[in-house]
Amino acid sequence: MTRKLVLCDCMGSQSPDAKVISSASGMTCSRIYTSLCLDQIDDAAREMAEDEVIIACQQERPRFEALAAELGIPEPGFVDLRDRAGWGEGPAAPKMAALAAEAVLPLEMGRALDVVSEGTCLILGGSAAVEAAAQLCDTLAVTVLLDDAALVPEDRRFDCVLGQLRQASGALGAFEVKIDALQQLVPGGRGGFDFTAPQDGALSECDIILDLTGGTPLFPAPEKREGYLRADPSHAPSVARAVFEAAHLVGTFEKPLHIRLETSLCAHSRAEQPACSNCLNVCPTGAITSAGEHVAVDPMICAGCGSCSAVCPSGAISYDAPP
Numbered sequence: 382m383t384r385k386l387v388l389c390d391c392m393g394s395q396s397p398d399a400k401v402i403s404s405a406s407g408m409t410c411s412r413i414y415t416s417l418c419l420d421q422i423d424d425a426a427r428e429m430a431e432d433e434v435i436i437a438c439q440q441e442r443p444r445f446e447a448l449a450a451e452l453g454i455p456e457p458g459f460v461d462l463r464d465r466a467g468w469g470e471g472p473a474a475p476k477m478a479a480l481a482a483e484a485v486l487p488l489e490m491g492r493a494l495d496v497v498s499e500g501t502c503l504i505l506g507g508s509a510a511v512e513a514a515a516q517l518c519d520t521l522a523v524t525v526l527l528d529d530a531a532l533v534p535e536d537r538r539f540d541c542v543l544g545q546l547r548q549a550s551g552a553l554g555a556f557e558v559k560i561d562a563l564q565q566l567v568p569g570g571r572g573g574f575d576f577t578a579p580q581d582g583a584l585s586e587c588d589i590i591l592d593l594t595g596g597t598p599l600f601p602a603p604e605k606r607e608g609y610l611r612a613d614p615s616h617a618p619s620v621a622r623a624v625f626e627a628a629h630l631v632g633t634f635e636k637p638l639h640i641r642l643e644t645s646l647c648a649h650s651r652a653e654q655p656a657c658s659n660c661l662n663v664c665p666t667g668a669i670t671s672a673g674e675h676v677a678v679d680p681m682i683c684a685g686c687g688s689c690s691a692v693c694p695s696g697a698i699s700y701d702a703p704p
C-alpha cells in the first residue's frame with residue numbers, strides 16, 4: 382500500500398500546497414478535494430481502501446472513523462491542517478508542511494515499538510529472592526536487593542546488595558529504581574562480608590523486576606506492568622511460575638501501540654487553570670501524566686484497556702483495538 386496524505390480545501394476556505402507538503406513529509410498527496418466529508422465521501426472511501434492514508438481534517442474525524450468501520454478497514458491517521466495552519470495568519474504552506482511531516486511519525490513508527498530486554502534482573506525479597514537468583518543467574522544478569530546482611534549467600538554467581546527500594550518506574554527493558562541505604566558488597570578479605578557505606582537515593586536501571594517481598598506492589602495494576610513479576614514468597618508454585626516467566630524475558634519484544642493522542646484537542650488545562658482530567662482519573666496503569674496544557678501517554682506503560690478514550694470528551698485520545 383502507498384502512504385498518502387488526503388487533502389481537502391474545506392469548501393475552498395484554505396489553499397493547501399500539495400507540492401510543498403509532499404516534499405516536507407515525504408508522502409504522496411492526493412488531489413485536493415473540496416468536500417471530502419460530504420459530496421466526496423465516496424472518494425474518501427476509495428482513498429482509504431486503496432492506500433494507507435492520513436486525512437488532513439480533524440473536525441470530521443468521527444465520520445471517517447465510522448466510514449473505516451463500515452468498510453472493515455483500518456482507521457486512517459488524521460492531521461488538522463485547516464485550524465492549525467490554513468486559517469491562521471501568515472504563509473500557510475510551511476506550517477502545513479511541518480504539521481504533515483509531524484503526522485507521518487506515528488505511521489513511521491508503525492503501531493508497535495520494539496522493546497529490548499538484555500536480561501538484567503533485580504530481585505527483591507529475602508531468602509526466596511536468593512533462591513530465585515540461584516535458579517536464574519545462568520540465564521539473567523541478576524542482582525538481589527536484601528535488607529538483611531545475614532541473608533547474603535556465599536554463592537558469588539550473582540550480585541547481592543543491601544538497601545531499601547524507595548521508588549521504581551518504567552517497564553520491561555527500561556526500569557529505573559531509586560534505592561536508599563544502598564550498600565554494595567566489598568569483595569575479598571577474610572571472615573564475613575564487608576559492605577560499602579550506606580548511600581541514599583542511589584539510582585539504577587534494569588530490564589526486569591522480580592518482586593518476592595510479598596508486600597505492596599510497586600506499580601498500580603501490577604499484573605499489567607510488563608517486565609514486573611511478583612509472587613507470594615511463601616507460595617512455592619507462584620514463585621516457580623514467576624521465576625520461569627522471568628527467565629523468558631530476554632530478547633526483543635513487540636509492544637503494540639494502542640493509543641493515539643492529538644494534543645491540540647486535549648482540554649487538560651488552559652491559561653494554567655486545570656480543566657479535564659478524565660483520562661488521568663481512569664487510567665489503571667498510571668500511563669497518563671499531565672504535561673502542561675495537555676496530557677502525555679507513556680506507550681510503554683499503557684496496557685491498552687481503552688478506558689481513557691471512552692471518557693475523553695474531545696476525541697483527543699483515540700484507541701486502536703488490538704487486531
Ligand code: SF4
Binds near residue numbers: 665683687689690
Ligand atoms: S488505554 Fe488509556 S486508560 Fe488504558 S492503560 Fe492505556 S493510557 Fe491508560
Ligand code: SF4
Binds near residue numbers: 647692697698
Ligand atoms: S480526557 Fe481527553 S481532553 Fe480530557 S485530559 Fe484526557 S485527553 Fe485531554
